[in-house]
Amino acid sequence: MKKSIFTAIVLAIILASNIFCTAQADNNSVATGGLDYLEKTFPKLTNLYREELIKYPAHYIFAIDVSGTMNQYEEMVVNSIIPFFNALPNGDCVDVIPFGTEALSSMANYSGVIDSQVKTALNQNIKRLYNDPSYPDGFKGYTDIQKAIEAIAKIIQATREYKVNVIVILTDFRNDVKGDKPSEHKFSESQLKKMNEIIGAATNDTYTRAIALELPVDQSKPGYCLKQLKSDVFPTRGSGLEIVSMNNPGQMIGQWFDRLKREIMVTKLRAVIDLENRTEPITLKTDIDIDGNTKAEIHWTPSKLYPTMRIDSTYLAKNGFLFINNKENFQDTQETDLKLDLGKVENNSYGFHHLKDSLNLGILLPTPYDDELASLGVKKPLPNTKEGIDKFLFTFFFPLWVCCLILALILAYIIWVLSAVRRNAKYDINADVSIYDAEDEKIGNTKKPSGTYHLKVGKGGSNACGISDAEWQFEINRVKSNPFTPWAKPHFEWHKTQGTVYSGKRKADASGILDKNSNSSVRLTCCDNEGEKSHTIKIKMKED
Structure with missing residues (x-):
């Protein structure tokens, strides 16, 4: 009897180990497979952020319109989203928000942190997404898009540990609100402002990729609001609201989900870079002498993505004055505190001039990753800085001190000459x-x-x-x-x-x-x- 129990325990441990190893292998294969693609396409950036890419979890939020007008897309959506779930690496998070008259953001059947069990549950539960018996009465009668936006923001706020958010909105974008007269209408300015504020607050300090799947609908309908969402609701950080046209939904929905599945690691790479694609404010303190010679103290903070800085140019905002750059000092540097001779301010005419302007410093961030950043669609920041100037300057061939010396010598010579004339006149015999x-x-x-x-x-x-x-x-x-x-x-x-x-x-x-x-x-x-x-x-x- 004891031998049988011992044998059973050993078999259980072996079975559990196999299950764990299989799950771990599946997860690693997904991550490694994605990394293989990234290493071929973005080798330098992948090597730079390899650790972050493996460990960085992403949060996928699907707001899917299940109102009556969307029943025709049920089969293609369900059949397309299941392979996508299966492609996600363990540790990523999924939330599906079904919406119609209301938006349901807390349905356990449609959310979870990805592992083999959650994938199985999602694959089963998603099949009844359009006809879930737990939906309240009248749930499929209207399409309240504002409630969907608010539900998205609520979920992101509740899961702040995820710094990568991918939002997918699938609807006909006809805002149809129960109780309103007429029920179908565009958003008011106050509604747009409110949605912009809650989305902005929820996605602050995160990378958010928002995607709208645009179905072939009559855009002249009074409630069509996709353009409003793009221009007034989703912040410009990241890529804003991407619009993907589905002219032929029967084919394109499945193809798009296949593409998104392939882009999982690319999206993460883009997210990691976006979170670092910024620079701390650069401080500039200038010292301009009367002749316009300009020295500057510059402080900046390097980052992992941008360890090097170069001054590209120095210029003034207004006409009449010209800044002659000292390009010899504009070299790539990793020093955080710089003391440089920037160049010289001159006026188009000679003499004293009042300069009330701002001195602008153009900064470049050269990296070995520029080509790959461009392929990812990442726009490098331009961390320009400026300082106000209010002083008088002197413009001439020579510095002011030389001109003063020359004038003093001329005046002394004139006095000397006059004294010589006087001496000649009084030089009598004695x-x-x-x-x-x-x-x-x-x-x-x-x-x-x-x-x-x-x-x-x-x-x-x-x-x-x-x-x-x-x-x-x-x-x-x-x-x-x-x-x-x-x-x-x-x-x-x-x-x-x-x-x-x-x-x-x-x-x-x-x-x-x-x-x-x-x-x-x-x-x-x-x-x-x-x-x-x-x-x-x-x-x-x-x-x-």
């Missing part, structure tokens, strides 16, 4: 002139001519420098400096006008220079042309 006879006896007192720029010494001399018996003469004249070379100084020049001049025992030149600023002096022996009647003249220049 000297001690002593005259000696041939025996080196001083003749009279030392002469101190001043207040003149011209002096004659000797015959016909001026300022008491004349000698009555002299047969010689020389003059001292002021030589002005060129005021435009103000570093040159004026001086005095003597030159012989009569007789002969000796410096020492040597016959001197006919002229010479005297500079009072250096207290220069000269001793000359002057005589007539025959060397007679000589005198010695000693002239010492003095500073004023």
Whole structure:
């Protein structure tokens, strides 16, 4: 007896293990099969998100119109949706919302987390979807689409752990509400706003793919509302509301479910990417000097999908000013805190200008996955940022400090020139002139001519420098400096006008220079042309 019990327990354990392994193998085969397709089609992205793809559960929500007008589609819908359920990997969640006059969102027969038992139950229960005896009286009499939308939002809100939601709505989209007069009508603005708010709140921070299967119906009917749902209810996040036309429902419903079955892993990949297809706000702090030279401090946050950033361009919003980009600094980078020389702001005309504008920074997110993202229909974010500017700028060939330096030098030169002109005008003789006879006896007192720029010494001399018996003469004249070379100084020049001049025992030149600023002096022996009647003249220049 004990041996029989032991044998039974062992067999039970083996059987349970086989069931578990089979279920696990089935689940892995679905996931692996999907990954095989992704690895061929999107190899780089699949490798990047492999772990998330295997572990990421998806939530499939089917809102199916089972009102009387939809009975004609029963067989094709049921026969198409069962293979789809069978293709789902374990861990995914399914909720089927039958709706008509009401929308039933809490029917256990049509929902569950996928495993082998749930698949079996769904396959059995879905067969009575259109004629479930548990439906309340009058359930199939009308088509209240707003209640269906509210039921979808309610289910998503109750299952927030699922970040991937795939919504499929199958109806003729003729809004027909019990109790309204007329019963068939489009949505009012307030109804659209309410539905938009509840769907937006439910799908926030999730990837939601919403699909409407459009049947061949008369769109001129007063209650036809598909266009309203697309434009005003479903948010633009993700793909919005996709409309799939079913011109030939008998063939196309089954074909579409087959395609959706193949796209399960692609949808998950798209969902995983969509959740990361965003960037944190990029902060920009600029420092623009008076000449428009622009430096910036930039902070950004890399992500798994976008680990690299590149500045594409810097530009101003308004006309009149031009931003010259320093492209050498616009390189791919993974640094989170950047200090860059962005370039220079210039105006179309020279001078000072008031810049009140915003400096815009164009950002690119280069990745090795660009081709695959494009194939998935993923639009990369453009995380541009800007900062307001309100300051005066100077535009010219040279920086402002150079222009100021040049102007200062010009002004200093002008002042220097004016001072040279003034100096020339006031540069008069100030000297001690002593005259000696041939025996080196001083003749009279030392002469101190001043207040003149011209002096004659000797015959016909001026300022008491004349000698009555002299047969010689020389003059001292002021030589002005060129005021435009103000570093040159004026001086005095003597030159012989009569007789002969000796410096020492040597016959001197006919002229010479005297500079009072250096207290220069000269001793000359002057005589007539025959060397007679000589005198010695000693002239010492003095500073004023």
